[in-house]
Amino acid sequence: MLGRVKALEILGNALEHSTADQTMVTLTIGESSLTRFANSQIHQNVSEFNAVLGVKAVVGKRIGYATTNKVTNDAVKSVVERAVSFAKHSEENSDFVSLPHPKPIKEIPAFDEQTATYSPEERARAVQDMLAEASKLGASGAGSFSTGYEESAVMNSLGIRAYEAISLASLTTVMTCDSGSGYADRISERVGDFDPLETAIEAAQRSVDARNPQPIEAGEYDVVLLPYAVAEMLDFLAYMGFGALAVQEGRSFMCGKFGQQITGENITIWDDGLDPRGLPRPFDPEGVPKQRVDLIVNGKANAVVYDSYTAHREEKESTGHATGGSGSFGPYPTNMFMSPGDSSVDEMIATTKTGLLVTRFHYVNVIHPILTTITGMTRDGTFLIENGKVTKPVRNLRFTDNILERLSNTVMISKETKREGIAVVPAIKVRGFRFTGVTEF
């Protein structure tokens, strides 16, 4: 590892080379390894050491951005020159005000030595044990197990000096048993936080339960969505409209709705980059500390997240949600939470006369961003609920529905939540979920 001193020394060296009016330099460097398995054997096993050094140079209101994956003195000088040259050859951007100024940054303990140095042999043994456990249930497995670390540093000519080191472990598996399939995943900064065997058993048992799925008609159903599916809905809300750029460009479902009811009163969603129940980060790629942003409060549209560019347009402060690179993607929430309820998945099933239990979605995409209409498939365990009990697995269905409308018809929310990608979410029960097609398996 480079460590704080060396990382900031490289960035300081870059800043010294710059002749721009304002300059921001960023460095991410790290090692990551991934073991992939399918058909009950490891078929891909990789290890990577890479870096990205990025330079944003500002000349007047003209901006150039350049990157390299070398951190030698010559490479650093060269990438700064490229960024400055691009800025000089660009056109003025009147919306640009300034790079951000420094603010105090909290330390977040997100680095775990064991996760950073987890070996290929340790990952292979974990996979071996998972497959053996699944085999006891008659299932075979596919999936991936990754471990590694990343150091991130940001420095700018206005005084920002930020550094963090994080580790990350991620395990995903799809188990199959005859015609049934089941899914489970885990993610944490600490590989010791999750149990691969328990993950394998969850997926394998679901695959056993999902064998011989029966045909089902498309239509509207009451649906119990496990956290895997709920997290995907939140991800798409973030993509379609929780960023200030989407609002400023008029393509967000939040446009013109602030203060108005857009979901049921039982729905509250926020982003808190510092909350350790998710995957916390102390600052964003501009070196701005993460702020909590309450996105939807008791069903009312409340706020969106900002980077420095979109904040300056509205004479506001960045909330610490820049996305890096040239910044053209706009700000984005990265550690979302949905408030829990007081129910459980078992209670949701028990109170359902006719409905479906959905494990997760597959290949979801946006149909209409203002209506929050999305389409996708169910996958890896879809079950019919009849008279308060799960009675049989069913074939996968295509849904085409409106997220906000479903969140306006969410009648039960679980007490328990799960960390799932960039969100921590409960399971929910919604009324009238629209399934528009079926497939053959």
Place this chain on the structure above:
Amino acid sequence: MRDLTERALDKITDLGATYGDIRIVRRKSESVQVKNGKVESLTSEEEEGFGIRVIADGAWGFACSMMIEPEEIDRVAELAIRVAKASALVQQSPVRLSPVEPAEGSFEFEVLKDPFEVPVEDKIDLLLDADSIMRQIPEVRVSQGTMEFWHTESIFASTEGSYIRQVKTESGGGIEAMAASEGEVQKRSYPAAGGDFAARGYEFVESMDLVGNAERIAREAADLLVAPQCPSDTRTLILEGSMLALQVHESCGHPSELDRVFGTEASYAGTSFLTPDKLSNFKYGSDIVNIAADATCLGGLGSFFYDDEGVPAQKVDLVREGLFVGYLTSRETAAQLDDDTYSNGAMRADGWNRIPLIRMTNINLEPGDWSLDEMIEDTREGLYTEAVASWSIDDKRLNFEFATEVAWEIKDGSLGQMFKNPTYTGITPEFWASCDAIASQEEWHIWGVPNCGKGEPVQTAHVGHGVAPARFQNVRVGVVESQDTD
């Protein structure tokens, strides 16, 4: 570089590899984005590194580094062997590779205008010209234009004796107008959603006529704000080229990747309905449907000279007269399929730091003998749609739902009113079985798609799809409900 590749290959051989290769890749890219009359971003990226792939104890290992130095090559070679030996702990049978003739040489795609030599001001000016025209339409809220260019030099060397150098330059871009009113947002793009790309120079961008199409798409975006919702029924559907390219990509390209078929993508992107028992034994589409994977197309974004296993670029049939007849293969999957089968050269890696996977090359729907105008004239009641808006397909590639930017009603052989939010859905073989007309070579174009995602860690491939507009019967359209009826 040869001293470094030989050092790596000697090292892994000494450490017990029964096969190994090294790829050294240098890639630079440039992108220009303008939005609402301003330069939104101007980016120059450069990266280099090497990756070593080995088979040891019968299993795969791969390691890579950004530092192309002798000592680092030794470290990474040792790590690759260690990773392979760890893989061997969970192995059902040793990896077997189909044979390939070792190759040696240096190959480069020719371009007329090196895009990295064209002044950045020229690129900005062209995009701003188109942008200013789009912004003249009052309803246009966001106008934008993009250009992207890549230059990749790669060296492949293997323990079997190959040493191949390839150089490829790619160029492309496009424009987009987004119109908005209260509660509604609509967009139109040209020449395709996300742009069009080719293994050509700046001349490809110049040939697009972005400026000449700016007013049309801006006006269409504004018109869509007040257009009626696409009706929900079953009717004849005619797909324009860029939309059809996506249809080929999702419903033919991906399911014919043999690694997906054998389950190695099961936990991520999924598997395929085109199982080996269907090979040469399954009616994929109507008799006029002929689809080939052609890595040799001049200018195709999915073209190359050799794949990342040193297998020469080829043209292979996937569907012939409607019958499913072939897969995209690697050396490993070809050997798994049949002892006598050779790889048809579809293995590509997204840079030095990724392992090669089976990727689409240029998956081309061969032209028919119609014209688009003739198809429309021959249609009593239907829908003509343009430009990709959204895509979704199940994990075996059967049930799909796609949305397009715009549609026009076809009534008694003529185009009629415009519809907003068009969608269509179907089951892959049923949909292709309903294909009854394909336009001719005159309207055939290879669309370049630079963002095909696959694998873990995710890899982005540059692929091509040669298509001409085509017609399909009895397609369910208008899946999404109208805002008014919600």
